[in-house]
Amino acid sequence: MWSPAVVFAVLVTICCNVSASVESSLRLNYRPVIGILAQENIVGDPHAQGSSYIAASYVKFLEAAGARVVPIRINRTNEEYVKLFHSINGLLLPGGDVDLQKSQYSRLAKLFYDLAIKANDALDYFPIWGTCQGFQQLTVLTSNRNLLTLTATRAVALPLIFTPAAQNSRMLKTFPKDLLQSLSVENITSNFHSWSLSLQNFSRNVKLKRFYKVLSTNTDGKKEFISTMEAYRYPFYAVQWHPEKSPFEWIDKPGMVHTPSSIRASFHTASFFVSEAMKSQHSFSSASEEEKALIYNYSPVFTGLSGIFMQNYYFD
16 A cells, blocks of 8 residues: 555646646647638729739738738748648638639638648647638538539628527637627628528538538528538638628628627637637747738738728739
8 A cells, every 4th residue: 555655746746747738738829820811813903913812801800809910822832831831820711702613712722721631630720710702612622512502692691590509619609698699680790692502502411511510500581501610620610701891891782780799799700710729839930930921011902992892912
């Protein structure tokens, strides 16, 4: 039988090891840097400079929640992208209007998606967020098919129809209960898309069903489509609606909402994703490399009150 002194020493060792393990698992990066994927310029954009753009509202969306942004420009080498992946703490796939299978946007989304899968499988935490087109791109990457269908959702604000799975969602459990109530009864999620992933098409595809948990749906009056989802095993999240528009886009169109609850929804959405990025331990090789990569090196261009976005960043 062990002496009291030996038992005490063993207990101290166990407690120290547990404490160290917990401390390690809770170690957060309070200087997260998130990459936003650029895409080919909008056809007919009179303000276009260079070959690609990022809408400034996505940058502000992340910055407002405590992250810094790095633009992921198109037409770079794969080696540059791999290096950048290991430098940033998350990826945002923004909305837009490019081909989900043939564009540079789609090619780079797949490259980063594959890197993120490999990293997370190796316990190297790396989150991905998809908004609108980004949501759609993730469904194509996971299923290897374009399963989208046309819906009458071009410019409309809708309440979310939460599924039972929403109660145990990593994302939505961080939202205040009164905000979830607002999201479920008020028209505060902005929809600006012609294509959607119908619940029917999702349910028929084994790859999507196994990969994603559906958190909310919506309907255009005829078709029910998925509006919010998160992956089961990976820190991948996607919304078909636009949380970045309420605080940062002021185009006078149906579907644009600027109510206090819509702005709160934007903040809590961004705050959640930034908190996920804080779990990533990726970093730049030096402070100077980080400084050169940040969005602060570029100036947004005001595109006017009648454009699709209020401000855009343009890149060569």
